[in-house]
Amino acid sequence: MTPVELSRTVLHAVRRAVDEGELRVVALPERVRVAPPGPGGCGDYATNVALQLARPAGQPAQRVAEILRSRLLRSDGIDDVVVTGPGFINISLADAGGPVGPVREVLRCGSRYGHGDALGGRTVQLRAVREVRAVVQVEALTRLLRSQGAVVRVDDHDGIVVRPVPAPADPFRLGTDAGRWALLYPAPHDRPRIGDEHLVQRESNPLFRVRYAHARTRALLRNAADLGFGPEPGPVDGARSLLQVLADHPRVLVAAATHRAPDRLARQLVAVADAVTPLFPAVLPLGEEKPSAAHRARLALADAAGAVLAGGLSLLGIDAPDHL
Structure with a gap:
C-alpha cells in the first residue's frame, strides 16, 4: 500500500464513521496526511487526523482515534493500528x-x-x-x-x-x-x-x-x-x-x-x-x-x-x- 492509498483508506474510515453516526462532523477533510511516525510513534506511518477532527466532533482526540482504529483494523493492507500520545494514529502495513x-x-x-x-x-x-x-x-x-x-x-x-x-x-x-x-x-x-x-x-x-x-x-x-x-x-x-x-x-x-x-x-x-x-x-x-x-x-x-x-x-x- 502506497502512502497515497493509505491516505485514501484513512479518509474512507473517517467517512464511514460519519455516515454511521459514530462521528458528528459537518465538514470532512478533503485528504488525510500520513507520514513516518515521529518521536514516540511506531509502525510504518502516522496521522494526526483524530486531533483535527476532535473539536468539530465534540469528542476527545483519543476517542476519535479509537473509533477510527477499529475501522482501520478491518481494512485490507493494514496489519496493526496503535494510538499514541494525545491521539496520533500509528499504522503498520500488512506485508502485501x-x-x-x-x-x-x-x-x-x-x-x-x-x-x-x-x-x-x-x-x-x-x-x-x-x-x-x-x-x-x-x-x-x-x-x-x-x-x-x-x-x-x-x-x-x-x-x-x-x-x-x-x-x-x-x-x-x-x-x-x-x-x-x-x-x-x-x-x-x-x-x-x-x-x-x-x-x-x-x-x-x-x-x-x-x-x-x-x-x-x-x-x-x-x-x-x-x-x-x-x-x-x-x-x-x-x-x-x-x-x-x-x-x-x-x-x-x-x-x-x-x-x-x-x-x-x-x-x-x-x-x-x-x-x-x-x-x-x-x-x-x-x-x-x-x-x-x-x-x-x-x-x-x-x-x-x-x-x-x-x-x-x-x-x-x-x-x-x-x-x-
Whole structure:
C-alpha cells in the first residue's frame, strides 16, 4: 500500500464513521496526511487526523482515534493500528508481498506510477508573469496537477500567479533539457544558477546523475535480454533505501502538485538515481555465472527505478534518453 492509498483508506474510515453516526462532523477533510511516525510513534506511518477532527466532533482526540482504529483494523493492507500520545494514529502495513509490492506496482503502471486522483474534482487556474522561469514553472505545474486529477487552466489575466525568482540569464543557451532543469531544480524562492555546471557529465551534476541512472537501467534491460533473462520482482538484499524512495514516490507527486513545487519532484528523482546506482554492478551475471532469481529481482528493481525516473523527467518536460 502506497502512502497515497493509505491516505485514501484513512479518509474512507473517517467517512464511514460519519455516515454511521459514530462521528458528528459537518465538514470532512478533503485528504488525510500520513507520514513516518515521529518521536514516540511506531509502525510504518502516522496521522494526526483524530486531533483535527476532535473539536468539530465534540469528542476527545483519543476517542476519535479509537473509533477510527477499529475501522482501520478491518481494512485490507493494514496489519496493526496503535494510538499514541494525545491521539496520533500509528499504522503498520500488512506485508502485501513485502518489498516486492512497490516494484510490482511500478512495473504495472510504468512511467505513470504515482499518478492518481488525489486532486480530482479541483479546477486550478494558473497565471505566469512574463518571465521565462515563470512560464516553465507553469508548464511543469500543469503536468503535475493533471497527473493528480486536477483540471488546469492557464490564463493570462486570472488565476494563481506563479512568480518565482527570475532567471539571471537565458537558460536555453544550455539546451532545452538542461535549461529546464536549471529553472526547476531550485525552489521557486531560490535564485537559479544558469551555468555550464548543468552540462558536465560527472557526479557533481544532479541532472547528469538522474539521466545516467535512467540510461543505465535501459542498458541493463537490453543486456539481460541478450543473455536470455528478464525482470522478475523478488527480494533484493541491501535495497531498502531504494525501495523506500520508490514507495514514497506517489506521496512526493501529490505534495509537489499540492504545494506548487516542482523542485520537490526534481529532488526526488535525484534521490532515486542515487539509491539505484549502487545496485547496477550486481544486476548482470559475471563471467560464467548463470542468471539466477537474484539477478532477475535486481533487474526488476532497476527497471522500476528507470520507470520512475522517466516518468518524473517527463512531468518536468525533460527528455529521458535510453542512451547517454
